Amino acid sequence: MAHSYTPGLKVTEKAIVRKERRLPLKGNVLVKLGDVVKADDIVATTTLPGDVERLNLAGKLGVPSKEAPSFLKVKIGDTVKKDEIIAESKGFFGFFKSSIQSPIDGAVESFSEITGMLTLRKPPKKVEIDAYVNGKVVKVIENEGIVLETPATFIQGIFGIGGEVKGVLKLAVMSPDYVLKPQDITDDMKGKILIGGSLVTNEILRACVAKGVIGIVAGGINDKELKEFLGEEIGVAITGQEEKGITVVVTEGFGQMSMAKKTFDILKKNDGKKASINGATQIRAGVLRPEVIVTYDLNTDISESKHTEMGMDIGSVVRIIRQPFFGAIGRVVGLPHQLQKIETEAHVRVLEFQFDDGKKIVLPRTNVELIEE
Amino acid sequence: MKEKDQITRILATDCGSTTTKAILIEKRDNEYRLIVRGEAPTTVESPYEDVTKGVLNAIKEVEELAEIKILEGDDIIKREKNTGDGVDLYISTSSAGGGLQMMVAGVVDKMSAESAARAALGAGSIVMDVIATNDKRLDHERIKRIRTLRPDMILLSGGTDGGTITHVVQLAEIIEAADPKPRFGAGYKLPVIYAGNKNAADEVAKRLDKKTALYIVDNLRPTLERENLQPARDKIHELFMEHVMAQAPGYKKLMDMTDVPIMPTPGAVGLLIEAIGNRDNIEVLGVDIGGATTDIFSFFQKTFNRTVSANLGMSYSISNVVKEAGLKNIMRWVPFEMDEKDFRNRIRNKMIRPTTVPSTLDELQIEQAISREALRLALEQHKAMAVGLKGVQKERTISDAFDQSSSGATLVNMLTLNLVVGSGGVLSHAPRRVQSALMMIDAFLPEAVTMLTVDSIFMMPQLGVLSTVHDQAATEVFEKDCLVRLGSCIAPIGSIKEGMEAVTVKFDKEEHRVNFGDIKLIPMELGKRVKATIIPAKNLDMGIGKGKEIEAEIEGGVVGVIIDARGRRPFTLPEDEKTRVEKMNKWIKALNVYPEK
Known part of the structure; x- marks a missing residue:
């Protein structure tokens, strides 16, 4: 095979980084081509259709499906409140009436005369996506999102957990082979992203969460301890959805591994700067690796990095x-x-x-x- | 496309999720043979996002190796006559971009839903979930599931023709409420195939016509005792081309290049397995163990079945094998003692760097240990699904149909199985063929007499699609270049005391005795077939009763004939770690599985 080697992870001190920010469904893009945005700015929004609740109306009323609509007190399209009476049987001379309440706040979507089911839908959920990094809008994907561009330090990890977080980088070790101890995690690290050494343990992760540390970048992690921290085994290599109160970016692999000197040196240089990190990893189709991004002023002169080819x-x-x-x-x-x-x-x-x-x-x-x- | 007899040079590609493989077949001396094979990384993902780039790279390698000009720029030269540059036929299969991912829905989980799942699997799809009215989930849970999974397609079935329509309409309403969105391309509607009670078609259409791209085909379970999967399968293939493939980057171009429609890779392999079973009138078990998924194909009692274990594989999914099998089950196949922490880290490192290969013997043995469990689990899943129809006309009685749901009796029978075909990196590329043989024996535990083979370089997908247009070429290449015959495996069923004489195999002037707990290799050259008398010990069974001798044809191969007297039903490994390691090393030595350290 002509290219039988593995392209390396990107570890660059200065590069032009492009980030696509895309909605899960079509919606509104709030910024224009050429706009300069901050990491926390909302750039696009949409609404996800609300969850559906289905009610066996005919069954609850004890009538054939076709007759059930005549007992409805609401129309298709009406908004309903939780516990509001939406259907009522006539009973005998006004007695033994059975009334049916709405189980949710939402709207009446449809009724089926074949199945006798009434479909109610919860209100739509608003979804917003932020810019994640400071940068300039270089492309607008109509109704879906944008592409941002910025000069930045860009470090790809090999594996991570937890989603996007933004915070100030804090050097927690003096050398890339150091193994963090619980006493190294201090109160002043709250809201910070730590630059660790060669290993993060379950104990350290717990200490970080307890002290309010939002992210950690380190060389290695033991699988056994990761399992203990997560409370479950990771099956397929798709991560990013964990909600454990911390985002972890592992730069080298599983086991105790000194962070590559270059990676460590670059991170060290950025000590005290604001970074955006994401632990999301997908090794199958699409190869998504975790990342650490520290943006520069937009006018910073950067020649395109040579690594691509x-x-x-x-x-x-x-x-x-x-x-x-x-x-x-x-x-x-x-x-x-x-x-x-x-x-x-x-x-x-x-x-x-x-x-x-x-x-x-x-x-x-x-x-x-x-x-x- | 040219007339069949005018086709003398065929190019075929298979776009896998990581590698695109190209093979060149030529008719030489009146027979079709494989000439060369090339490969290149698949280019569906960014930064390329065009599958044809990888295809062209693989073809370029074929050009270089065969010293034949096939490409003119980015076009494949199609020959007018059958001489000169170019090829006469170009075909392709694909599983890139995760293959075809479907959800199926049916009224009763063990009846129409199970038939629907079989139709989808048989067409080469991954079944992400099966929704049934009796699956014990609440409607809102089902709806949420449809939304989050974002399948490429949904197959909806349920009800016999003329029966009640309520339940299947209810399923349609659930799909309608979910308002499902396809995985690729925000701008098109999700294809839904309806293959249920024909009387409910109008009501289903009322609910789904606007929100989805609805297609109505014949009921896949028109009566309780008849299954009719072909129309649904055909529609799945058609929509796979039109919707799924057409959305994947570069596929429109690739579709223009091929002479016949692109087929999902497992669909093509399935065709081939089914064809072998039918042609030779034998029972076949095929396996393709990949990085992400493991496919099992079987042909028992004239019924073809396929399953895909979506999360059992040797690289991307390797950690999931550990999760599902349990660490202990995997470590039992490692022929040395090992620390759990180290073992776990090694497996994870393979997961995050899936392209690496074992470079030491220990690493190879660990990978082959994991593969045994991936194969074992995949077969377990297959057995549970391959409970298909019995009898000739793909028909069965109502009592059979109910048996199926109550007993779950599988069609897969390791005793009547004649042929195992293994493929996928860990089997096709094992440094010694005997390693592949032992991996398959340990994982599948074949009984009595079973022939073991492997696909030499994994070209079954290409040959599968070729068989649809040029059966002769596909068969000749399959027999001569694709299938590597390893040899027969002889394994008596039952268990007796360790060390007691278990089985005697006699043929020609040879006589081989093997004690219980041992495994033995008898050299027998490729192509040699002999009638053998196999005499099991009093409490062991070769399929016709305890202690009864059988006459059977056994066949040699690149490995030879393996007599496995380690026991079946149950097959056990020693619990004690030291004894286990000793035992494994004894077997390894007996079969000369690994080089001496």
Whole structure:
């Protein structure tokens, strides 16, 4: 295969970042092309149709479906209040009347003469989406949303939990291999996004939530502890909906892993600045990775980063992304064309990898990812 | 399209969710053979968002390897005559963008809803949920479910022709209230196929015609004892092309390029499995284990069934295998002791970096351990669904129909099963073929005599769609280049004391005895078939009664004949960790499964 390597995660100090902000259903876009917006500004809104409640009217009245409408005290389209009487049987000489109350606040949508069911609908729900990052509107998707553009520091993680949050970055460790301890989480971290070290534990996550920390970025996490924190096992790799009071962005992988030096250095530089982070991860179709974005002034001069078209070459800096030597960073020193037999006896396309200390190993090309410089 | 006899060079692609595979078939020396295979990453997602880019890249690799010019710019050259550059036929299958995802609804979960699910699965779809009036959910829960799942299509059925219409109309009302939106493209209506009581069609149309794109086809359960799935399946294929594919990036272009309609990948594989079963008059079990999903196809008692376990796979869904099987069940297949924390982290790291491959023996053994559980669970799910119709004319009596819901008796019978066809990365690309054989034996536990095969490079989808236009080419390539025959597996049913003589297999002048708890490999070359006498121990059964010997044809292959005397019903592994590891290593050694460390 011509491109049998894994493109690296983006870790760039300055890049032009584009963000699409799209409604789940069609609605109204509140900004125009060229507008400059702040992260908290609402850029589009829509209403989701309310939930439906179905009532067995004919059954409750004890009459055939076709006759049930004559007992209705409301019309299709009417607004109703919870507990309001919406139908009433006549009873005998005014006695033994049965009255039916609306179970919800909402509107009468329809009645079926075949099934005898009355459909009520709750009021529509308003949905708003904010800009998430500061930036300029470069595209309006009619009735659906916008695309924003901004110069920013942009760091992609490998895995995360929790949705979008915005807050000030706070350096909580002095080195990328440090493992946070509960006493490191202090009261002044409330509302902040922490820059952690090589591992976040269940204990740390709980301490963060207790102190009001809204996000944490770290090198690794143990799956066992993640399960303990979430209270359940993650099945398929689709996250972002967890509501645990904190958003987590893991930059390297599962287990204790020092955050890549470059990632750590960039984050450290941004200590004290406001960031937007999102833990949402989808590895299947669409490959959505968690992210950390720190925007700059719109006039900041940035040349487009070169990573998009970069390929693997002799001299490329890569990270090993599978055992053994998981997480090690080094250089590509050989790219043999022929397939080679590896320990498992599989014949695969390989590369020669050199560690910083000069030691060399051969490993499958698919087991490294490019680190962009 | 050219006349069949004029077709001598065929190009076929399969657009998977991660990789697009292209194969080139040519007629040489009067037979159709696979010439080369190329592949490239699928380009449905951003930044490309055009499936044809990946297709063209895969074709370019085919061009380079075969040294044949196929492309003129971005166009496939179609030959006027059958000489020179270009190809005579181009076909494709696709599962990119998550394949076809459907919801089905039926009145009774074990009757029309189950038939509807079978129709959808048989057409190559993932069934996201089955809604039935007796599924114990409240209406608002069903409505919410339809809204949040956003299927590509809904299949609605229910009621026998001429029967009561109330329940199926009620389902239509639920769909109407949900006002479902399709997954792709905000601007078009969700297709709904109605295949229920014909007398309710007008009432259903009244409710759904405005809010959805409604199509009415023949009832898939016209009477209680008859199932008629084909019209619904055909409509699903048609709408898959018109709606789902047409919305996916680049597919309009791809549809213009192909000579016959694009088929959902599993639909195409299913066609092939069904064709083999019918042609050879045998019972077949096919499996395709992918990164995200595992498909099982079966042909038992002349009935074809397919299921897809949407969240059992070897990369994207690997963690879900752990979740569903339980860590203990997976770790029982690892032939060494391992720390749970480390094991969990390794699996998660595979999930988040799905393209990596095992580079050490330990890693390979872990992946193959997980695959056993993914395959086992997928078969369990298949057994529960493949309770299809019995008898010849796809008919059964009312009592059969009720049996089905009360007993849930499955059609899948490991004793009568003749052929297992394995495919998907972990089986097709295992470094030693015996690894694939053992993975399938451990996961499926075939009984008596069963032939094991694997798809050499996973080209069953392309051959499936090819079989619809050129049966001869599809069959020849399938037999000669696609299917790798591993060898027969002989496994007596039952359990006796460990170490006691369990089974004797005699053929030609050879005699092989295997003790209970052991597994043995008899070398037998590919293509060799012999009549063997198989004599089980007194308390073991080869299918016709305890201790009764059978005569059966056994076949060699690239692995050979495997005699598995480790027990069936039950098959157990030692509870004690040390004994388990010793035992596994004994089996590994007996079959020479892995290189010595």
